[in-house]
Amino acid sequence: MSARAAARSENVFAHALSSIGKLVRTTAFKLSLAYLVTFLIFAFVTLGYVAWNARRVLDEQILSTIEAEINGLSEQYRVGGLRRLVAVVERRSKDPGASLYLITTPTGERIAGNVGAIPLGLLARPGRSEAEYGRSEDDELTQHRAIVQVFILPGGFRLLVGRDVDERRRLHEVIQTAFGYAILFIGILGCAGGWFITRRVLKRVDDMTETTRTIMNGDLSGRLRISGADDELDRLAQNLNAMLDRIGELLNGLREVSDNIAHDLKTPLTRLRNRADEALRSAESPDALRAALEANIEESDNLIRIFNALLMIARLEAGSAGEIQAHFDTAEAVRAVAELYDAAAEEAGIPLVVSAPDHLPIRGNRELLGQAVANLLDNALKYGRNEAGLPVRVSAMRNGAMVEVTISDSGPGIPQAERDRVLERFVRLESARTRPGFGLGLSLVAAVARLHGGSFRLEENGPGLRAILSLPTDHEQAPFDKPGGDNRAAGTSPPAR
Numbered sequence: 001m002s003a004r005a006a007a008r009s010e011n012v013f014a015h016a017l018s019s020i021g022k023l024v025r026t027t028a029f030k031l032s033l034a035y036l037v038t039f040l041i042f043a044f045v046t047l048g049y050v051a052w053n054a055r056r057v058l059d060e061q062i063l064s065t066i067e068a069e070i071n072g073l074s075e076q077y078r079v080g081g082l083r084r085l086v087a088v089v090e091r092r093s094k095d096p097g098a099s100l101y102l103i104t105t106p107t108g109e110r111i112a113g114n115v116g117a118i119p120l121g122l123l124a125r126p127g128r129s130e131a132e133y134g135r136s137e138d139d140e141l142t143q144h145r146a147i148v149q150v151f152i153l154p155g156g157f158r159l160l161v162g163r164d165v166d167e168r169r170r171l172h173e174v175i176q177t178a179f180g181y182a183i184l185f186i187g188i189l190g191c192a193g194g195w196f197i198t199r200r201v202l203k204r205v206d207d208m209t210e211t212t213r214t215i216m217n218g219d220l221s222g223r224l225r226i227s228g229a230d231d232e233l234d235r236l237a238q239n240l241n242a243m244l245d246r247i248g249e250l251l252n253g254l255r256e257v258s259d260n261i262a263h264d265l266k267t268p269l270t271r272l273r274n275r276a277d278e279a280l281r282s283a284e285s286p287d288a289l290r291a292a293l294e295a296n297i298e299e300s301d302n303l304i305r306i307f308n309a310l311l312m313i314a315r316l317e318a319g320s321a322g323e324i325q326a327h328f329d330t331a332e333a334v335r336a337v338a339e340l341y342d343a344a345a346e347e348a349g350i351p352l353v354v355s356a357p358d359h360l361p362i363r364g365n366r367e368l369l370g371q372a373v374a375n376l377l378d379n380a381l382k383y384g385r386n387e388a389g390l391p392v393r394v395s396a397m398r399n400g401a402m403v404e405v406t407i408s409d410s411g412p413g414i415p416q417a418e419r420d421r422v423l424e425r426f427v428r429l430e431s432a433r434t435r436p437g438f439g440l441g442l443s444l445v446a447a448v449a450r451l452h453g454g455s456f457r458l459e460e461n462g463p464g465l466r467a468i469l470s471l472p473t474d475h476e477q478a479p480f481d482k483p484g485g486d487n488r489a490a491g492t493s494p495p496a497r
Contacts, residue, residue, distance in 0.1 A: 032194030035190075036191070043183065047182065050175065055172065073161065085153075089102075098166070099162075100113075100164065102158075106156030118133050126152050127150060131146065132146075145165050147165060149162065211224050215244065221248075224236075224240050226241075268302060268303055269303070272299045279292030326364075326366060328364075329361060334394060334405055335356050338373075338377065340374075341377045349385070352394065355393070356394070362471050362472065364452045372445040377392070390464075393406070403472075406468050407467045408464060412463075423442050423443055423458075449471070454471040454472060
């Protein structure tokens, strides 16, 4: 039984040492210790300065008192000579106080005064000094100290006037005692405060560590606890939680994309295989084989466009597509894209109205913006047909600190409940499945908006749909980069449908 108790005691002691070691190694403890040492140094310097200044002031007061005594005795000596001086000294010596007087013969014999013993040779040195003295001849010289001034009178007589500095000694002792207690209390309170702060910080860090272990084990629903103090740890937890939310969104998007690819690409791949198989089995002439090959090539091009769009969206969401940025005029880029769609609008029988005033500067990727506008225009012309012949309107305008590019049509629109869902990849409404497309165009537009620090939203146009791409204005107002000679500079690569 005693062996078990000893083992438990050893375990408790080892755990305590481990906890103390862990506590001492923390940054919070080291910072607290650094603050404690700094404060102790500050307290030491402050109290030392107070003690030095108090002693200086007290010495000045003592010297001032001695000077006043000397002036009074000088006046008495001038009026009545040595006899009157001795009488005055005898009278003043009888009053208790810190003032010291002594008159001696040229040989050092005491005539009058309240000083009994002084160091040898002190009376032979005229002037001011600090020396030990005794109240009587039997006193030890180490018991009292005074600031004195010695004068040699006519006939060789000596006059000593001084002031006891016992008050200064007592003040020094009081300050020294206060300094010791202050340092002791500061040390105790500093250590206790450091321990408390370190324990508090360490507990929160341990909570964060435990949560991160849970997340690393695969539970992505875990989030760091926020205490509500709005301190740096809360801000760190909020940023990490936002990062975890974003990671969760990306992983969910990845799973959805994988599922969508498995379902949406299965049909064209199956169709591609069936056409090739049918051509092998039933084609009886070179023209039939050529037609089958052309159909397969067209289907392959569609698959390539799907993968290109997926890669582009992935690059945009990863932020790697925003490396090439320039200052350019949004209005000019929108007009350039709209001009390329004039023929398609005329063929579809839908008027295209463009309103884009000059000087709407932004900083970003001109090609990506053109791709986004092209996707929106392609959708508007594809789904915006109406019996009244209402136009598709394209506008670019400044709205506060943002530049808004708006494409509105008068088609059937998108229900309110579906407007967030259609921004996901491969999502197509039932009414759109009869038309060509893959459900990636709006996802790409939303990714372009996020890359540029903006937003993309769908609103009711009454009737129809209004798509608004909002991008931050370029406040630097740098000279615009001129678009290149190829169409890609204006963002006219084939839209991701």
